[in-house]
Amino acid sequence: xxxxxxxxxxxxxxxxxxxxxxxxxxxxxxxxxxxxxxxxxxxxxxxxxxxxxxxxxxxxxxxxxxxxxxxxxxxxxxxxxxxxxxxxxxxxxxxxxxxxxxxxxxxxxxxxxxxxxxxxxxxxxxxxxxxxxxxxxxxxxxxxxxxxxxxxxxxxxxxxxxxxxxxxxxxxxxxxxxxxxxxxxxxxxxxxxxxxxxxxxxxxxxxxxxxxxxxxxxxxxxxxxxxxxxxxxxxxxxxxxxxxxxxxxxxxxxxxxxxxxxxxxxxxxxxxxxxxxxxxxxxxxxxxxxxxxxxxxxxxxxxxxxxxxxxxxxxxxxxxxxxxxxxxxxxxxxx
Amino acid sequence: xxxxxxxxxxxxxxxxxxxxxxxxxxxxxxxxxxxxxxxxxxxxxxxxxxxxxxxxxxxxxxxxxxxxxxxxxxxxxxxxxxxxxxxxxxxxxxxxxxxxxxxxxxxxxxxxxxxxxxxxxxxxxxxxxxxxxxxxxxxxxxxxxxxxxxxxxxxxxxxxxxxxxxxxxxxxxxxxxxxxxxxxxxxxxxxxxxxxxxxxxxxxxxxxxxxxxxxxxxxxxxxxxxxxxxxxxxxxxxxxxxxxxxxxxxxxxxxxxxxxxxxxxxxxxxxxxxxxxxxxxxxxxxxxxxxxxxxxxxxxxxxxxxxxxxxxxxxxxxxxxx
Numbered sequence: 001x002x003x004x005x006x007x008x009x010x011x012x013x014x015x016x017x018x019x020x021x022x023x024x025x026x027x028x029x030x031x032x033x034x035x036x037x038x039x040x041x042x043x044x045x046x047x048x049x050x051x052x053x054x055x056x057x058x059x060x061x062x063x064x065x066x067x068x069x070x071x072x073x074x075x076x077x078x079x080x081x082x083x084x085x086x087x088x089x090x091x092x093x094x095x096x097x098x099x100x101x102x103x104x105x106x107x108x109x110x111x112x113x114x115x116x117x118x119x120x121x122x123x124x125x126x127x128x129x130x131x132x133x134x135x136x137x138x139x140x141x142x143x144x145x146x147x148x149x150x151x152x153x154x155x156x157x158x159x160x161x162x163x164x165x166x167x168x169x170x171x172x173x174x175x176x177x178x179x180x181x182x183x184x185x186x187x188x189x190x191x192x193x194x195x196x197x198x199x200x201x202x203x204x205x206x207x208x209x210x211x212x213x214x215x216x217x218x219x220x221x222x223x224x225x226x227x228x229x230x231x232x233x234x235x236x237x238x239x240x241x242x243x244x245x246x247x248x249x250x251x252x253x254x255x256x257x258x259x260x261x262x263x264x265x266x267x268x269x270x271x272x273x274x275x276x277x278x279x280x281x282x283x284x285x286x287x288x289x290x291x292x293x294x295x296x297x298x299x300x301x302x303x304x305x306x307x308x309x310x311x312x313x314x315x316x317x318x319x320x321x322x323x324x325x326x327x328x329x330x331x332x333x334x335x
Numbered sequence: 336x337x338x339x340x341x342x343x344x345x346x347x348x349x350x351x352x353x354x355x356x357x358x359x360x361x362x363x364x365x366x367x368x369x370x371x372x373x374x375x376x377x378x379x380x381x382x383x384x385x386x387x388x389x390x391x392x393x394x395x396x397x398x399x400x401x402x403x404x405x406x407x408x409x410x411x412x413x414x415x416x417x418x419x420x421x422x423x424x425x426x427x428x429x430x431x432x433x434x435x436x437x438x439x440x441x442x443x444x445x446x447x448x449x450x451x452x453x454x455x456x457x458x459x460x461x462x463x464x465x466x467x468x469x470x471x472x473x474x475x476x477x478x479x480x481x482x483x484x485x486x487x488x489x490x491x492x493x494x495x496x497x498x499x500x501x502x503x504x505x506x507x508x509x510x511x512x513x514x515x516x517x518x519x520x521x522x523x524x525x526x527x528x529x530x531x532x533x534x535x536x537x538x539x540x541x542x543x544x545x546x547x548x549x550x551x552x553x554x555x556x557x558x559x560x561x562x563x564x565x566x567x568x569x570x571x572x573x574x575x576x577x578x579x580x581x582x583x584x585x586x587x588x589x590x591x592x593x594x595x596x597x598x599x600x601x602x603x604x605x606x607x608x609x610x611x612x613x614x615x616x617x618x619x620x621x622x623x624x625x626x627x628x629x630x631x632x633x634x635x636x637x638x639x640x641x642x643x644x645x646x647x648x649x650x651x652x653x654x655x656x657x
Contacts, residue, residue, distance in 0.1 A: 060522035168611045169378075198377035199549065203593035203607030210604070225523065228552075228595040232605055255597065269527035271552030272598050273591065275575040278556040285527045289492055 014187055014219045015049040015072065020081035022071050026294065039293050041067040043243030048325065051186070054213060054220040056230030058266070059240035062290060065223045069189045072221065073107055074098050086186065103133055106180035110192035115176055116164040123160035126150065126179050133183065149182040154208060170201035174208070181212065189221045194229060206232050227266055231255060239263045242290055242301035245320055249327040259329045261306045300332070308333060337409065338365035339511055339543050340389070345403035347388045350396065356615045358384040360567035363642070366511065371534070371544040373558035373575070375551060379615055381567040382547045386515045390430060391420045407511065426456035429504030429512040429542065431533070433519050435496035439488040445499055446484030452506045471502040475532055494525035501533055508540045515547045530557055551594050555579060563587050566613040566623035569642055573649040583651040586624045630655060
């Protein structure tokens with residue numbers, strides 16, 4: 001399958017996402033089901049990811065960050081848009097077509113316990129993807145691969161015969177990572193991988209992700225709600241609001257000089273662990289809550305909460321504009 | 336002036352088929368009138384069980400408060416009968432929990448639920464209580480409060496429900512409010528709104544606030560004093576500025592270093608606390624933090640350090656400061 005010319009990837013790009021939309025139908029009626037509307041979970045997302053790069057994707061619940069990740073992994077079906085992975089347009093791939101690509105694109109989830117089968121030993125959990133893909137090799141080779149995968153994620157290979165419940169949350173997330181890496185993927189989509197962990201353990205796992213990336217040349221999409229966490233792992237960061245990217249920038253640019261009022265609001269809302277600094281920090285708490293993803297989109301999705309809203313913002317929906325790969329913002333203040 | 340709340344030697348254990356776990360182990364601290372004390376810790380540290388023990392909300396069995404005193408306005412809450420403690424909860428002590436949906440009755444209107452404590456504890460008529468409830472909803476900035484009185488909890492967002500909880504907690508103008516992870520389930524922009532509101536309302540009513548959280552940023556923004564818990568014990572307690580500037584316990588220092596910050600100039604590597612969180616069922620003989628401590632000494636593995644004063648208003652449980 002030849003991707004359309006517009007999504008032809010650069011040699012360096014591992015992933016290109018273009019105007020991705022994922023709408024979930026809302027149906028009414030028990031006998032004659034009819035579509036009564038749609039939740040526009042992802043509503044026009046465009047970005048590229050370079051080989052070896054980490055893109056942090058942040059936003060609050062309902063902003064579409066997790067659905068974006070699931071759509072890229074083709075675990076939900078896009079409503080519109082294109083996804084090209086390693087030069088192959090996978091937008092319309094079914095599960096059979098995706099199977100060989102799954103080796104190259106793996107997911108790590110938030111809840112390390114919920115995503116591990118409690119009745120399987122760690123060795124079988126890690127071996128499963130190898131067996132599914134028919135690349136298990138001989139018994140000795142399999143054992144070696146499991147041991148290598150465990151060692152790489154900081155688990156003692158001697159723990160291979162234990163069950164998930166015998167591990168702490170941080171160790172379970174290591175198992176989840178070992179399972180994802182045993183297939184030697186090039187892209188790992190991490191959906192809130194440290195959100196459920198305690199602070200002291202969170203730092204261990206973030207560092208593990210960084211080390212593995214540097215060692216194995218992995219690319220990550222690192223989805224999180226916490227701007228402070230993604231800072232320590234991302235090269236670039238995309239901020240999402242109501243199904244769209246409202247700002248995307250290189251890490252240091254974003255933190256030094258956030259442009260979108262929503263990005264600023266997110267940063268202002270996150271307290272800094274320093275009482276003296278907090279006492280003098282200007283407090284601009286944005287009021288209200290995100291609007292519903294089912295209603296019509298009139299004007300900028302953020303305009304009702306935006307401290308800098310102009311009359312135009314209530315009518316015209318701003319588009320993401322800027323330099324691809326560097327910085328782009330969807331805000332009339334920066335048109 | 337005596338403290339508003341004096342917790343002395345509080346010990347709460349849970350029994351299960353697997354054995355007995357000491358969730359809160361000989362915890363003592365004071366709360367002064369009008370101050371905000373944060374109790375910070377990771378999962379299993381005992382911070383929530385401490386709050387529930389003060390309020391006598393420990394499910395028995397499997398839990399039991401086995402020792403200690405909780406002196407609130409001079410009266411030991413642990414010796415009160417059920418009617419006695421019910422007269423204080425929701426009246427002189429307001430409570431706010433993480434998941435408002437489980438604290439609200441889904442079958443009753445918001446108005447009835449906010450008015451109820453006013454009727455029950457203040458002997459107001461329902462009519463007067465509903466009028467007051469409307470004013471309370473206004474003050475927690477719920478738009479169209481008059482209409483919203485007739486709404487049900489499921490018609491509110493998580494943030495709005497937590498506003499209702501604050502209105503209820505403050506309905507009888509308590510002298511103490513205990514908030515247990517009140518914003519953990521909320522998005523960051525809503526979290527900031529709710530915590531600001533909670534702080535403002537506590538100041539308006541003159542209520543002291545015990546804020547239980549795992550978030551060191553939240554502590555820095557809202558607390559005047561901080562108790563750090565680890566494996567059921569307070570390992571350090573100090574005024575907030577002092578604790579952040581000069582943390583003395585190796586666990587507190589480790590926590591401060593491991594938390595990702597928005598404001599450091601370069602994105603340097605995080606410094607985690609190595610090792611695994613404590614397993615309360617199998618705590619080591621000495622200091623519970625010894626297996627993860629960077630400055631552990633032989634003594635730490637055999638003896639338990641007790642919380643000892645190391646400066647004015649600053650105590651730590653560590654042999655390096657004994």
